[in-house]
Amino acid sequence: MGPDGYDIVPAFLDGRQVLRVRRNGEVIADCLSVEAVARHVDLADLCEVIPLPRRTADRWAAVP
Numbered sequence: 282m283g284p285d286g287y288d289i290v291p292a293f294l295d296g297r298q299v300l301r302v303r304r305n306g307e308v309i310a311d312c313l314s315v316e317a318v319a320r321h322v323d324l325a326d327l328c329e330v331i332p333l334p335r336r337t338a339d340r341w342a343a344v345p
Contacts, residue, residue, distance in 0.1 A: 283327045289318055 282288050286305040291298060299311040302321045312318045 282330050283322050287322045287327075289322070289327065 287309075288303050290301050290303065292301040292311065293299070294311050297313075299313055300315070300318050301311050302309045302318060310317070310321055312321075315324070318324065
């Protein structure tokens, strides 16, 4: 994820893996290299988003 709604996700295009650059969900470019991604967004501004497992109420309930 990056600022201004940018995100980079892996995708396949014509059987080849690409890095898809999106802004606010709209595809901006399909890039074959990290250098190509850098033409669209500053790589230093990107951060990895790791989804965490969802908590359930019972699992985290306090026990008296």
